[in-house]
Amino acid sequence: MKWNWRGFWLACLVAGVVVMAGPGVAVADEVAEVDESCDCKPTIEVGANLRTDFGVHFLRLDAAFSTERFRALLVVDPMVWTDGQTSTDVVGFYRFSRWEPFVGWRLNTIPIVEGSQLQHNLLLGTALGFGDFWEGRISGQWGFEMAMMLYKHGGGVPSNTIQFASGRYYIDFVNFGMFARFHYNIGLGGR
Amino acid sequence: MRARWTMWCWPAVALLMGCGEEYSPSVICHNANCVEPANPSDDSTMETLEASLELFDEERGRPLIDGMEIDTFWWGDEERCLMAHDLDQPDRAVDAMEPVERINAVLSERAQAGIPVTRQAERFTILIELKGHVTPSKADEHSDEELAWHAACAVGMARSLIDQADLDGYEVEIAFMSFAPALLQALYDDPDFAGLGVDHPVRLTILQGIPRPLDSQTIPVDEFPADIGIDKISVHPHWTSRAEIEAYESRGLELGFWMFNVVPETLHQIDYYRPAYITTSHAPTMVSWLERSRFSW
Numbered sequence: 001m002k003w004n005w006r007g008f009w010l011a012c013l014v015a016g017v018v019v020m021a022g023p024g025v026a027v028a029d030e031v032a033e034v035d036e037s038c039d040c041k042p043t044i045e046v047g048a049n050l051r052t053d054f055g056v057h058f059l060r061l062d063a064a065f066s067t068e069r070f071r072a073l074l075v076v077d078p079m080v081w082t083d084g085q086t087s088t089d090v091v092g093f094y095r096f097s098r099w100e101p102f103v104g105w106r107l108n109t110i111p112i113v114e115g116s117q118l119q120h121n122l123l124l125g126t127a128l129g130f131g132d133f134w135e136g137r138i139s140g141q142w143g144f145e146m147a148m149m150l151y152k153h154g155g156g157v158p159s160n161t162i163q164f165a166s167g168r169y170y171i172d173f174v175n176f177g178m179f180a181r182f183h184y185n186i187g188l189g190g191r
Numbered sequence: 192m193r194a195r196w197t198m199w200c201w202p203a204v205a206l207l208m209g210c211g212e213e214y215s216p217s218v219i220c221h222n223a224n225c226v227e228p229a230n231p232s233d234d235s236t237m238e239t240l241e242a243s244l245e246l247f248d249e250e251r252g253r254p255l256i257d258g259m260e261i262d263t264f265w266w267g268d269e270e271r272c273l274m275a276h277d278l279d280q281p282d283r284a285v286d287a288m289e290p291v292e293r294i295n296a297v298l299s300e301r302a303q304a305g306i307p308v309t310r311q312a313e314r315f316t317i318l319i320e321l322k323g324h325v326t327p328s329k330a331d332e333h334s335d336e337e338l339a340w341h342a343a344c345a346v347g348m349a350r351s352l353i354d355q356a357d358l359d360g361y362e363v364e365i366a367f368m369s370f371a372p373a374l375l376q377a378l379y380d381d382p383d384f385a386g387l388g389v390d391h392p393v394r395l396t397i398l399q400g401i402p403r404p405l406d407s408q409t410i411p412v413d414e415f416p417a418d419i420g421i422d423k424i425s426v427h428p429h430w431t432s433r434a435e436i437e438a439y440e441s442r443g444l445e446l447g448f449w450m451f452n453v454v455p456e457t458l459h460q461i462d463y464y465r466p467a468y469i470t471t472s473h474a475p476t477m478v479s480w481l482e483r484s485r486f487s488w
Contacts (some may be wrong), residue, residue, distance in 0.1 A: 112479035168231035172452035
């Protein structure tokens with residue numbers, strides 16, 4: 001039986017969702033009521049970004065600037081030391097109640113002999129808030145995402161752009177994944 | 192003081208990172224088309240085959256690849272055995288012996304000049320894929336006669352590759368592969384098949400791709416005959432679950448991955464499962480990624 005960090009993190013992720021989703025729904029309802037009269041001050045979020053798919057490392061760190069309707073998120077990859085690969089995301093969310101459709105850009109760097117190949121991805125998806133905990137200091141979010149590799153270059157190998165002439169051109173470039181964010185909120189002012 | 196710390200630290204870090212364990216799979220040219228940027232419309236054509244054979248690591252004095260995949264297509268209406276991925280461009284398809292002759296010529300020339308015939312200076316692997324349909328439609332499968340003809344064509348290709356290798360003293364490995372169980376059975380039943388693997392490995396390989404209903408070609412592994420010596424499987428890493436791969440390993444099948452491109456999802460799967468061979472359309476990038484550890488520390 002191979003030890004599998006991804007499986008470990010998946011178990012943690014599921015456990016986190018189960019633990020947080022129950023009380024989270026109730027808290028979220030309360031928060032929704034509060035929202036109608038809140039002053040909705042901007043919030044800084046700092047936390048962990050966990051995932052189960054193979055597109056990026058299973059643990060990354062993120063920071064977001066959040067307002068009543070929008071959230072701008074930056075995700076960075078501290079696990080570069082494991083294999084030299086990094087993934088950096090810049091994502092914008094728009095809030096419809098607890099659902100937050102998002103669009104973003106991911107830069108993957110893949111180490112090869114002549115340096116790094118850079119791969120630029122379009123991110124599209126939607127996220128769902130778990131709700132807030134500890135009087136709003138901690139929040140959780142689950143998301144479903146499509147990552148489409150649009151263009152890659154660098155590292156001394158020819159560049160390549162996605163094409164759609166047939167499935168053979170793009171099937172490897174379009175991948176799906178899920179993530180969970182757990183973040184600490186700074187500057188709480190009602191959400 | 193700092194120099195002493197560095198002297199002890201880096202070997203320890205390298206050990207922790209597992210750098211001592213070298214992984215070096217065979218890199219096979221997918222659809223005889225692995226010069227970047229590979230255009231899938233040019234798959235299985237003589238132009239890309241020749242360009243792919245010319246991929247060479249000048250610094251190390253070796254080819255960049257360890258093998259070549261040749262797609263064979265039985266064209267039912269014409270009763271011809273072609274090198275072709277499909278019948279979308281019949282004017283570009285050539286008789287299946289043409290790529291064999293070209294491979295024989297290149298390997299023979301290298302062997303006679305004392306140049307290794309592969310990236311790893313080991314045996315050259317030729318994957319001979321037998322396509323499972325006989326018209327442009329994937330629904331048109333072989334008749335019994337066509338199964339035998341197609342199998343005989345593939346066996347003839349292997350015979351030629353082996354004879355040339357014997358003549359010039361280099362090693363080859365032949366791996367027949369197909370999505371269609373009936374074609375692997377037809378190969379096994381061919382009267383000349385058993386005589387192929389005397390001095391060079393000759394193997395039967397199950398191909399698995401994008402699962403049904405997205406692609407009608409992929410047939411469950413259980414439907415392949417169990418008693419004909421199938422010992423390899425080639426799968427697409429993005430479309431194969433962990434449970435499936437562990438089941439293949441339990442059956443003693445040697446694992447290979449095939450893919451069109453190189454993205455982090457692919458590389459993670461290669462890192463984790465370490466397949467024995469990688470069939471790629473982007474050989475320079477794949478080799479450069481595989482060899483990065485030689486230069487990392």
